[in-house]
Amino acid sequence: MTDGGDGSHGRGAVGAPGAAADGDAGDGLGPATEVLRLSPGERAERGIGDETVREAFLTVVREGDADAKDLRGVELPAIDLDRLTVEGADRHPVDLRGATIESLSARFATIRLPVRLDDATVGDVTLDEAHVEEAILADGATVTGELEAFETEFAGDVEFEGATFEGRFDVDESTFANDVTFDAATFRGPVEARAAEFYGDSNLLDDNTSFTGAAFESDADFRQTGFGFTHFERATFAGEANFQEARFDGDAEFDEAVFEGFADFDEARFDGDTGFADVTFAGDADFRGATFSGRERALDEDVTFARSTFAGDADFRHARFRFVTFAEVDFEGVTHFEEAEFDADATFVGARFAAEADFDEARFREDADFSGVEFAARAVFRGAEFTGGANFLEDDLTFEGAHFAADADFHDAEITSANFVDTAFGGEIDFSGARFSERIDFEASQVEGDAWVDFTRAKIVTGRITQPAENWVRYDLTLASLGDVDLVAIAEGDHRRLLDFFRFCRTEFTEFDGHEFDFSGHREYLDRNAWAIHEFHEPPDADPDYELEMTPEVVETTYLKAKQSAAAVGDMKVAGEFRVKRQQYSRAKNLEVVRDGSAATWTRVKNLGRATENYFLGVTCGHGMRPIRIGFAFVLAPLLYVPFYAFGGGPFRTAAGQLSVAAALSPEGLATLFDVARFSYISYTTIGYGFLGPEGRIAEVLAASEAYLSVVLSALLVYALVKRSEM
Structure with a gap:
């Protein structure tokens, strides 16, 4: 390097030291270290300018040993290292613990020495596109201005535990290749870490990046940022926290964090186990399209939101989860999980x-x-x-x-x-x-x-x-x-009223x-309620909006399907009862057509015939389900003709004779009634012994009708007995 006339050095590399003019390198560092250790007032009294202080700092960094680089508590003006390669005679760190530095700038610089800034106070820090190859240790430091590190590469550890950043914190597109610690740090200005990469030292630890207990008092922007193993437990975000499209390749822990503003994790990707347990989302939370993949069941859950509170709206639309728990979560706003997987x-x-x-x-x-x-x-x-x-x-x-x-x-x-x-x-x-x-x-x-x-x-x-x-x-x-x-x-x-x-x-x-x-278990109820299943007991003021209008055709189909069900399980008793209900509504369906003035005449006539037939079968044998009824009808039907034969006069006269109503209870009258009844049964059963026969024209017609009626009733009796035997 070339010395300027005023004692300053020209721009260039601050590399391995050259030979000193007198003695060894250490002997020539006394003035430089003395300048650095003077207070600003003392420097002013001696006429030492800021550029001289800067050059003294570079000399110590370049040539000093551990003792020379021990600059704890010094007060420095603005230090400009822009475009320099900063390396020293050994690997000892530049120790600026407790120092006060007006500002520090190292744009496009390469820094190959560890730097300690614990409890230091620094104004603006500018590291845009710098290469920091060794550790920066700044626990408890305070940056009173802005920290700018756009596209900066940090190859060593970065530690700012308990640090305070009063201005904007900008590490957009920076790379942190080793472990990063901002535990309990305070960020009073906005944080910008868009597209930055926090990947740690080859995942040797499970906390490559840690913001545990950090306080973000303004907006925090981590859009498209890549993380390895990351900790944000107990962190507080007072403004908007933006993690859109962020990538968490290792475990991500946000347990007990507080998001006071909008929390945006839209399209974020969590490939490790993720913890959002006991988190407070005071504003809206957006996890739309986020992916939680987990890591081989390293935790009981791949992601947990257990016991967290979402005070605003929570949006998980299109999100994708593996094993996830939302146990005991309090969702106070509208919650969206549409099309989540x-x-x-x-x-x-x-x-x-x-x-x-x-x-x-x-x-x-x-x-x-x-x-x-x-x-x-x-x-x-x-x-x-x-x-x-x-x-x-x-x-x-x-x-x-x-x-x-x-x-x-x-x-x-x-x-x-x-x-x-x-x-x-x-x-x-x-x-x-x-x-x-x-x-x-x-x-x-x-x-x-x-x-x-x-x-x-x-x-x-x-x-x-x-x-x-x-x-x-x-x-x-x-x-x-x-x-x-x-x-x-x-x-x-209560079983007896269940089907209500x-x-x-x-x-x-x-x-x-x-x-x-299977309706078999509900026979008692069905028997008591006339086998009705198409309606339930309604409270007096109920007016439900049913899916179908209860037309006779709809109800008929209902009982047809119920009959088929009972038959399928072999319960023919229930099947038969449902068949009777179906026939009742089938008759009502036919009568609806008969009453429909817009229907064709022949159609109405056919349906009237069907309704009549239906009614006849119902009355006589209960559509095959009432064999006792048709049995009594079969046995007693001839007696219906006796009054006509006995008291009807000439047109109804038979060979059994006739009598007056007044003489019906006399011995002769009872004998005549018996003969008339015998004639009716002979005609009904078509035995025809020949000594009794009809004499009047109407009697002949009635006798013939009895023979026809006996055929009909006997067929209905056999039909009912067969149906009954199937049960």
Whole structure:
């Protein structure tokens, strides 16, 4: 290096020392170290300028030994190291602990010596595009101005534990290749670390970067920043915390952190185990599109938000999780999990959602546990998929003990097996179109009012639906597909009124092979309630909006499907009773056509015939279900003709004779009545012995009609007996 006329050095490398003019290098450092150790006032008295101080500093750095570089407590003016390569005769650090430095600038510089700034006070620090190859140790330091380190490379450890940064802290696009510590540091100005890289020393420790207990009093911007193993436990973010598209390749710990402003983790990627336990999000939190991949189950969970509080809106739309827990989390704002994907177990046990919780089209590929969750507002799980598979829980989805204070929407949800035992509902309960491919265990109670579960178009293969001891809810199974599902009541005595709270309307009972619904256990109720299943007991002021209008055709189809279900399980008694109900509504359907003035005349005539036939079969043999009735009719039918033959006069006269009504009870009258009755039975049974016959024209017609009636009634009797034998 060349000395200037004023004693200054020209720009160049501060490298290995050359030979000194007199004595060894150490002998020539006395004046330099003395200059550095003078106070600013003493320098002024001696006429020592800032440039001379700077050159003395460079001399000590270049040529000094450990003692010479011990500059603790010195007061220095602005130090300019821009574009210099700073290296010394040995590896001893430049010790500036407790020093006061007006400012420090090393733009485009290469620093190959460790620097200690513990408890030092520095004004502006500028390290843009510098290469810092050794450690910077500055625990407890205070930077009163701005720290700028754009695209700076830090190859050694960087320690600012307990440091204070009063101005802007800018490390955009910088690289920290070794361990970084800002534990308990205070950042009073904004922090800018966009696209920086904090990767530590080849992951030898599990805390390559640590901001534990740090206080960010303004905005903190870590967008697109890369981290290795990172700690932000107990950190406080007073302004906006922006981690958009940040990458955490190692474990990331934010436990007990406080985000007082907006916390933005949009599209962030967490490839290690991640902790957000006991965190307070005082403002909105955005994790849209974030990915939590975890690391080979190093923790019980790949990511935990246990016991955290989201005071504002929480947005996890399109986020992707492995094993995650939100146990006992308090969501006070609107919560969004639309189209989120849970590739491993998801636990929400004891969580509380004070505002709307939206899991629309979320995907749960292993067990999902919502036990004891409180939904104070609307909960939406439309189109969500709960496919299970891990079998860690007995059920792939459980809401056991959950409390839905408002509407619960599971429309079109796909669920393998589910547990809703001891679940309370306070609003509309929509499971319309939901599919339970294996089983369901459902025990719901109503919080208040008149809750009812909408299972319209749902598909339930197996399981159990239980009514609790009190606060029963109603179940609408219109157009649903019901398999081997047991309907039970907790209290044994309540079983007799169970079907008052279930409504079947065009419900499929035989869709799932080997899993047909069985009405056999409800015979007592059905017998008492005339085998009605298409309506449930309504409170006086209820006006539910049913899926289908209760037309005779709809009700007829309902009982046809119920009959097929009973026949499929071999219960012909129940099948027959449902067949009778179906015929009743079939007759009503035909009469509707008869009353329809817009229908074609022939159509109306045909339907009138069908209705008449239906009515006749119902009255005579109960559509095959009343053999005793048709038996009595078959035996007693000839007696209906006796009054006409006995008292009708000439046109009704038979060979058995006639009599007056007054003489009917006399011996001769009774004998005549017996002969008339005998004639009627002979005609009815077509025995025709020949000594008794009709004499009047009308008597001949009646005798012939008796023969026809006997054929009809005997056929109906055989039909009813056969149907009865099938039961």
